[in-house]
Amino acid sequence: MTTAHAANPSWLARAENWLDDRGKGAWIATMILGFIFFWPIGLALLAYMIWSKRMFNGSCRSARKAHHRHIRTAMKSSGNSAFDAYKSETLRRLEEEQDAFEAFLQRLREAKDKSEFDAFMDDRARAAKSTNGDSGPVEATEPA
Template identity: 70%
Template sequence: MATMSTTAPSTQSGGSWFSKTERWLDDKGKGAWIAAMVLGFIFFWPVGLALLFYMIWNKRMFSKSCTSRRMSSTMTTMRPTGNAAFDAYKSDTLRRLEDEQHNFEAFLERLREAKDKSEFDQFMDERAKAAKSED
Protein backbone atom coordinates (compact mmCIF):
# COMPACT_ATOMS: atom_id res chain seq x y z
CA MET A 1 0.00 0.00 0.00
CA ALA A 2 1.50 3.34 -1.04
CA THR A 3 1.52 6.19 1.43
CA MET A 4 0.50 9.67 0.39
CA SER A 5 2.59 12.69 1.19
CA THR A 6 0.92 15.22 3.47
CA THR A 7 2.50 18.16 1.69
CA ALA A 8 1.41 19.30 -1.72
CA PRO A 9 4.05 19.40 -4.42
CA SER A 10 5.33 22.84 -5.17
CA THR A 11 5.95 24.32 -8.57
CA GLN A 12 8.67 26.69 -9.63
CA SER A 13 6.34 29.68 -9.87
CA GLY A 14 5.66 30.15 -6.18
CA GLY A 15 4.43 27.30 -4.04
CA SER A 16 1.78 24.63 -3.86
CA TRP A 17 -1.60 24.69 -5.55
CA PHE A 18 -3.10 25.40 -2.13
CA SER A 19 -0.97 28.48 -1.50
CA LYS A 20 -1.59 29.71 -5.05
CA THR A 21 -5.33 29.30 -4.58
CA GLU A 22 -5.16 31.00 -1.19
CA ARG A 23 -3.24 33.96 -2.67
CA TRP A 24 -5.70 34.19 -5.56
CA LEU A 25 -8.69 34.23 -3.20
CA ASP A 26 -6.94 36.79 -0.96
CA ASP A 27 -6.38 39.05 -3.98
CA LYS A 28 -10.08 38.83 -4.86
CA GLY A 29 -11.17 39.63 -1.29
CA LYS A 30 -13.49 38.23 1.34
CA GLY A 31 -16.33 37.79 -1.17
CA ALA A 32 -14.26 35.27 -3.12
CA TRP A 33 -13.70 33.23 0.03
CA ILE A 34 -17.42 33.26 0.78
CA ALA A 35 -18.28 32.34 -2.84
CA ALA A 36 -15.80 29.45 -2.73
CA MET A 37 -17.33 28.23 0.52
CA VAL A 38 -20.89 28.43 -0.88
CA LEU A 39 -19.86 26.60 -4.05
CA GLY A 40 -18.17 24.00 -1.89
CA PHE A 41 -21.43 23.45 0.02
CA ILE A 42 -23.38 23.23 -3.25
CA PHE A 43 -21.14 20.75 -5.05
CA PHE A 44 -19.76 18.69 -2.15
CA TRP A 45 -20.75 19.78 1.35
CA PRO A 46 -17.57 18.56 3.14
CA VAL A 47 -15.52 20.96 0.98
CA GLY A 48 -17.73 23.88 1.99
CA LEU A 49 -17.53 22.85 5.63
CA ALA A 50 -13.75 22.53 5.41
CA LEU A 51 -13.50 26.01 3.86
CA LEU A 52 -15.74 27.44 6.58
CA PHE A 53 -13.59 25.94 9.33
CA TYR A 54 -10.42 27.11 7.58
CA MET A 55 -11.77 30.66 7.24
CA ILE A 56 -12.76 30.77 10.91
CA TRP A 57 -9.50 29.18 12.09
CA ASN A 58 -7.47 31.54 9.92
CA LYS A 59 -9.66 34.47 11.04
CA ARG A 60 -10.52 35.38 7.44
CA MET A 61 -14.23 35.71 8.22
CA PHE A 62 -13.72 38.33 10.89
CA SER A 63 -10.84 40.42 9.55
CA LYS A 64 -11.33 43.64 7.63
CA SER A 65 -8.98 42.59 4.85
CA CYS A 66 -7.16 39.49 3.78
CA THR A 67 -3.71 38.58 5.01
CA SER A 68 -1.80 39.07 1.77
CA ARG A 69 -2.96 42.66 1.41
CA ARG A 70 -1.76 43.47 4.92
CA MET A 71 1.53 41.71 4.29
CA SER A 72 2.15 43.55 1.02
CA SER A 73 1.51 46.95 2.64
CA THR A 74 3.85 46.02 5.50
CA MET A 75 6.55 44.99 3.05
CA THR A 76 6.16 48.30 1.18
CA THR A 77 6.44 50.24 4.44
CA MET A 78 9.67 48.50 5.43
CA ARG A 79 11.40 48.80 2.04
CA PRO A 80 14.32 51.29 2.11
CA THR A 81 14.06 54.30 -0.20
CA GLY A 82 17.78 54.88 -0.66
CA ASN A 83 17.68 58.27 1.07
CA ALA A 84 19.47 57.77 4.40
CA ALA A 85 17.87 60.78 6.12
CA PHE A 86 14.36 59.79 5.11
CA ASP A 87 14.94 56.13 6.02
CA ALA A 88 16.21 57.17 9.48
CA TYR A 89 13.17 59.44 9.94
CA LYS A 90 10.83 56.67 8.78
CA SER A 91 12.35 54.05 11.08
CA ASP A 92 12.22 56.45 14.04
CA THR A 93 8.59 57.31 13.29
CA LEU A 94 7.64 53.65 12.92
CA ARG A 95 9.40 52.83 16.21
CA ARG A 96 7.50 55.64 17.97
CA LEU A 97 4.21 54.41 16.47
CA GLU A 98 4.94 50.87 17.62
CA ASP A 99 5.64 52.23 21.13
CA GLU A 100 2.35 54.17 21.02
CA GLN A 101 0.51 51.05 19.90
CA HIS A 102 2.10 49.02 22.71
CA ASN A 103 1.19 51.70 25.28
CA PHE A 104 -2.37 51.91 23.96
CA GLU A 105 -2.78 48.12 24.08
CA ALA A 106 -1.47 48.13 27.66
CA PHE A 107 -3.95 50.89 28.50
CA LEU A 108 -6.81 48.89 26.99
CA GLU A 109 -5.72 45.83 28.97
CA ARG A 110 -5.76 47.86 32.20
CA LEU A 111 -9.25 49.13 31.31
CA ARG A 112 -10.47 45.58 30.69
CA GLU A 113 -8.98 44.42 33.98
CA ALA A 114 -10.60 47.33 35.86
CA LYS A 115 -13.95 46.60 34.22
CA ASP A 116 -13.65 42.90 35.04
CA LYS A 117 -12.79 43.71 38.65
CA SER A 118 -15.69 46.15 38.90
CA GLU A 119 -18.13 43.59 37.47
CA PHE A 120 -16.78 40.88 39.77
CA ASP A 121 -17.06 43.17 42.83
CA GLN A 122 -20.64 44.03 41.83
CA PHE A 123 -21.42 40.30 41.49
CA MET A 124 -19.95 39.58 44.92
CA ASP A 125 -21.90 42.47 46.49
CA GLU A 126 -25.17 41.24 44.97
CA ARG A 127 -24.41 37.72 46.14
CA ALA A 128 -23.70 38.94 49.67
CA LYS A 129 -26.96 40.94 49.70
CA ALA A 130 -28.88 37.89 48.49
CA ALA A 131 -27.27 35.78 51.25
CA LYS A 132 -28.22 38.37 53.90
CA SER A 133 -31.81 38.53 52.69
CA GLU A 134 -32.13 34.73 52.91
CA ASP A 135 -31.10 34.74 56.59
Protein backbone atom coordinates in the same frame (compact mmCIF):
# COMPACT_ATOMS: atom_id res chain seq x y z
CA MET B 1 7.44 19.93 -17.81
CA THR B 2 6.93 21.37 -14.32
CA THR B 3 7.60 24.93 -15.50
CA ALA B 4 4.93 24.57 -18.19
CA HIS B 5 2.55 23.15 -15.60
CA ALA B 6 3.26 26.03 -13.20
CA ALA B 7 2.87 28.62 -15.96
CA ASN B 8 -0.44 27.12 -17.11
CA PRO B 9 -2.26 25.91 -13.99
CA SER B 10 -5.27 23.65 -14.22
CA TRP B 11 -8.77 25.07 -14.28
CA LEU B 12 -9.15 23.97 -10.65
CA ALA B 13 -6.05 25.93 -9.58
CA ARG B 14 -7.21 28.94 -11.59
CA ALA B 15 -10.64 28.78 -9.92
CA GLU B 16 -9.00 28.54 -6.49
CA ASN B 17 -6.79 31.56 -7.26
CA TRP B 18 -9.78 33.51 -8.57
CA LEU B 19 -11.79 32.80 -5.40
CA ASP B 20 -8.79 33.63 -3.19
CA ASP B 21 -8.40 36.99 -4.91
CA ARG B 22 -12.04 37.82 -4.13
CA GLY B 23 -11.91 36.73 -0.48
CA LYS B 24 -13.82 34.53 1.90
CA GLY B 25 -17.20 35.83 0.74
CA ALA B 26 -16.61 34.40 -2.73
CA TRP B 27 -15.75 31.01 -1.23
CA ILE B 28 -18.91 31.03 0.88
CA ALA B 29 -21.09 32.11 -2.05
CA THR B 30 -19.60 29.32 -4.21
CA MET B 31 -20.22 26.79 -1.45
CA ILE B 32 -23.87 27.90 -1.11
CA LEU B 33 -24.36 27.67 -4.88
CA GLY B 34 -22.81 24.21 -4.74
CA PHE B 35 -25.37 23.16 -2.11
CA ILE B 36 -28.21 24.63 -4.18
CA PHE B 37 -27.29 22.98 -7.50
CA PHE B 38 -25.80 19.67 -6.31
CA TRP B 39 -25.37 19.14 -2.57
CA PRO B 40 -22.22 16.94 -2.76
CA ILE B 41 -20.36 19.83 -4.45
CA GLY B 42 -21.34 22.18 -1.62
CA LEU B 43 -20.28 19.59 0.93
CA ALA B 44 -16.97 19.06 -0.85
CA LEU B 45 -16.33 22.81 -0.91
CA LEU B 46 -17.16 23.08 2.79
CA ALA B 47 -14.78 20.22 3.61
CA TYR B 48 -12.05 21.82 1.48
CA MET B 49 -12.56 25.22 3.11
CA ILE B 50 -12.24 23.67 6.58
CA TRP B 51 -9.28 21.49 5.60
CA SER B 52 -7.38 24.36 3.96
CA LYS B 53 -8.27 26.69 6.87
CA ARG B 54 -10.01 29.15 4.56
CA MET B 55 -13.14 28.99 6.71
CA PHE B 56 -11.57 30.21 9.96
CA ASN B 57 -8.44 32.23 9.16
CA GLY B 58 -10.25 35.53 8.57
CA SER B 59 -8.45 36.30 5.34
CA CYS B 60 -7.43 34.78 2.08
CA ARG B 61 -4.35 35.08 -0.04
CA SER B 62 -5.11 38.62 -1.22
CA ALA B 63 -5.12 39.97 2.33
CA ARG B 64 -1.87 38.12 3.09
CA LYS B 65 -0.28 39.57 -0.03
CA ALA B 66 -1.36 43.09 0.94
CA HIS B 67 0.03 42.61 4.46
CA HIS B 68 3.39 41.40 3.14
CA ARG B 69 3.48 44.25 0.64
CA HIS B 70 2.96 46.78 3.47
CA ILE B 71 5.74 45.20 5.51
CA ARG B 72 8.14 45.25 2.55
CA THR B 73 7.28 48.90 1.86
CA ALA B 74 7.85 49.85 5.50
CA MET B 75 11.25 48.13 5.58
CA LYS B 76 12.43 49.29 2.15
CA SER B 77 15.07 51.99 2.12
CA SER B 78 14.27 55.18 0.23
CA GLY B 79 17.94 55.88 -0.51
CA ASN B 80 17.82 59.10 1.52
CA SER B 81 19.44 58.59 4.93
CA ALA B 82 17.68 61.56 6.54
CA PHE B 83 14.27 60.30 5.45
CA ASP B 84 15.10 56.72 6.49
CA ALA B 85 16.16 57.97 9.95
CA TYR B 86 12.92 59.98 10.24
CA LYS B 87 10.88 56.96 9.13
CA SER B 88 12.55 54.59 11.59
CA GLU B 89 12.13 57.09 14.46
CA THR B 90 8.46 57.59 13.59
CA LEU B 91 7.86 53.83 13.40
CA ARG B 92 9.63 53.34 16.75
CA ARG B 93 7.50 56.09 18.34
CA LEU B 94 4.31 54.58 16.90
CA GLU B 95 5.26 51.15 18.28
CA GLU B 96 5.79 52.71 21.72
CA GLU B 97 2.40 54.43 21.48
CA GLN B 98 0.79 51.17 20.47
CA ASP B 99 2.38 49.39 23.45
CA ALA B 100 1.18 52.16 25.79
CA PHE B 101 -2.32 51.98 24.31
CA GLU B 102 -2.44 48.19 24.67
CA ALA B 103 -1.34 48.53 28.32
CA PHE B 104 -4.07 51.16 28.83
CA LEU B 105 -6.69 48.80 27.34
CA GLN B 106 -5.45 45.99 29.58
CA ARG B 107 -5.84 48.23 32.66
CA LEU B 108 -9.37 49.14 31.51
CA ARG B 109 -10.27 45.46 31.10
CA GLU B 110 -8.87 44.65 34.55
CA ALA B 111 -10.79 47.57 36.12
CA LYS B 112 -13.99 46.44 34.41
CA ASP B 113 -13.43 42.86 35.58
CA LYS B 114 -12.85 44.06 39.15
CA SER B 115 -15.97 46.25 39.03
CA GLU B 116 -18.08 43.34 37.74
CA PHE B 117 -16.65 41.00 40.38
CA ASP B 118 -17.28 43.54 43.16
CA ALA B 119 -20.88 43.97 41.96
CA PHE B 120 -21.32 40.19 41.98
CA MET B 121 -19.95 39.92 45.52
CA ASP B 122 -22.19 42.79 46.70
CA ASP B 123 -25.27 41.12 45.18
CA ARG B 124 -24.30 37.83 46.76
CA ALA B 125 -23.79 39.42 50.19
CA ARG B 126 -27.10 41.30 49.84
CA ALA B 127 -28.91 38.06 48.93
CA ALA B 128 -27.32 36.21 51.85
CA LYS B 129 -28.23 39.04 54.24
CA SER B 130 -31.85 39.11 53.07
CA THR B 131 -32.11 35.32 53.38
CA ASN B 132 -30.74 35.38 56.93
CA GLY B 133 -32.84 38.43 57.85
CA ASP B 134 -36.10 36.81 56.71
CA SER B 135 -35.70 33.62 58.74
CA GLY B 136 -34.74 35.37 61.93
CA PRO B 137 -31.43 35.26 63.74
CA VAL B 138 -29.24 32.31 63.04
CA GLU B 139 -28.09 30.66 66.26
CA ALA B 140 -25.20 28.31 66.58
CA THR B 141 -26.06 25.10 68.38
CA GLU B 142 -23.59 22.95 70.15
CA PRO B 143 -23.78 19.22 69.90
CA ALA B 144 -24.83 17.53 73.16
